[in-house]
Amino acid sequence: MPDPAPTPLSNRALMTWYLDAGVDETIGEQPVNRYAALQRSQGPVQAPVSGVADQSQTPLQQAPFQAPESQQVSQQMSQQDVQGDSIVQNAYALAAAAKSVDDLRAALESFEGCALQKTATNLVFTDGNPKASLMMVGEAPGAEEDRQGVPFVGPSGKLVDQMLASIGLNREHVLITNTVFWRPPGNRSPTTQEIAICLPFLERLIELVDPKILVPVGGPASTALLAQQKGITKLRGHWFSYASSRMASPIPATPLLHPAYLLRSPAQKREVWKDLLAIRQKLDEA
Ligand code: URA
Numbered sequence: 001m002p003d004p005a006p007t008p009l010s011n012r013a014l015m016t017w018y019l020d021a022g023v024d025e026t027i028g029e030q031p032v033n034r035y036a037a038l039q040r041s042q043g044p045v046q047a048p049v050s051g052v053a054d055q056s057q058t059p060l061q062q063a064p065f066q067a068p069e070s071q072q073v074s075q076q077m078s079q080q081d082v083q084g085d086s087i088v089q090n091a092y093a094l095a096a097a098a099k100s101v102d103d104l105r106a107a108l109e110s111f112e113g114c115a116l117q118k119t120a121t122n123l124v125f126t127d128g129n130p131k132a133s134l135m136m137v138g139e140a141p142g143a144e145e146d147r148q149g150v151p152f153v154g155p156s157g158k159l160v161d162q163m164l165a166s167i168g169l170n171r172e173h174v175l176i177t178n179t180v181f182w183r184p185p186g187n188r189s190p191t192t193q194e195i196a197i198c199l200p201f202l203e204r205l206i207e208l209v210d211p212k213i214l215v216p217v218g219g220p221a222s223t224a225l226l227a228q229q230k231g232i233t234k235l236r237g238h239w240f241s242y243a244s245s246r247m248a249s250p251i252p253a254t255p256l257l258h259p260a261y262l263l264r265s266p267a268q269k270r271e272v273w274k275d276l277l278a279i280r281q282k283l284d285e286a
Contacts, residue, residue, distance in 0.1 A: 087113035087197055095204035096246075101130040104204055108181055114197045116190070120182035122149035126205070128175040133283060135211035136160070137202065137221045138178045139258065140190045146183035151176050152259075159259035160217075163272065167280040175209050177202065179224050195224050203244045206251070212286040213279060214242045214251045218258030226253060233257070236275055239282075252282060 094111055098104035105125050124141035127150050144154035152160045164170055180190040180198045190198075202224075206214065216222040219232040226240045235255045243250035257272050 084193055088200065091197055091200040095200040098204055098208070101126065101205065101208055104201060104208065108201055114182060114194060116180060116182035116184055116194055119185040121146050123181055124149055124151050124178065124183065125181055126175055126177045127151050128171045129173065130175055130209055132173055132175045132209065133212040133286060134174045134215065135206060135209055136174055136176045136215045136217050137225060138176070138217045139220045140178050140180045141183040142187055143183065151178055155263060156259040159262060163259070163276055167276045175211065177205060179221050189220060195220065199224060207244060207246050211251060213282055214253040215279065216253065216255045218261070222255040226255070236271060254279065
């Protein structure tokens with residue numbers, strides 16, 4: 001018997017399905033040279049006064065030289081890189097002008113350089129105490145964080161609260177944030193570019209809070225802040241120095257396994273317990 005005809009999805013349901021699957025832009029398999037297409041539709045290219053264009057050519061022949069596909073891709077990528085660089089520079093300028101955590105939030109609210117803003121519901125910036133001695137930096141907001149505009153309020157956040165309570169702390173003793181300030185669609189990991197665009201704000205936040213101890217939570221935060229290439233399971237249990245150009249002195253930093261990983265692999269909680277005790281001891285000494 002043939003399968004029944006599939007019920008067509010509404011446009012809205014289809015878009016929701018794409019977003020949940022992590023799709024955040026529509027691009028083709030091949031790069032399109034829209035400049036050439038525009039020239040063709042507008043007719044012959046005008047020869048520059050001192051130029052040597054062959055007027056006997058048809059408009060199609062006169063279309064600008066089309067670079068081989070591999071070159072088009074690399075040209076496109078370098079244009080993207082240049083654009084990305086200027087977004088990052090703008091982010092550094094905006095962040096540097098912030099004199100308080102509230103200023104920095106306002107700067108992020110006016111910033112339009114991160115593609116994640118297009119799909120996120122809310123800016124997810126900080127939670128806790130801006131004067132805290134301990135600062136924790138997670139990876140990226142999830143669905144619940146996006147809904148509430150507050151970091152670590154979903155299942156991972158509940159575990160963070162328990163981890164803090166196990167060493168006698170709560171959110172009043174820490175400032176919590178992430179490497180990116182908007183939820184990546186479908187809970188995918190943030191890209192290197194998205195992290196690079198948000199990093200100027202994160203660096204400035206660390207300068208403004210000036211904590212005694214910095215704790216990157218999970219691999220992406222450790223890579224972004226400590227410039228370490230090793231995986232999180234090799235980095236945890238060790239102390240590093242975090243510094244940025246405007247900080248008076250470096251801060252001790254130690255990575256923690258991410259609570260989302262602990263929820264999937266509870267046996268690893270033993271390691272986290274040791275790391276939490278080390279953090280508590282360092283805080284007491286500080
Ligand atoms: N995971 C993170 O890394 N950050 C959050 O805010 C929530 C979940």
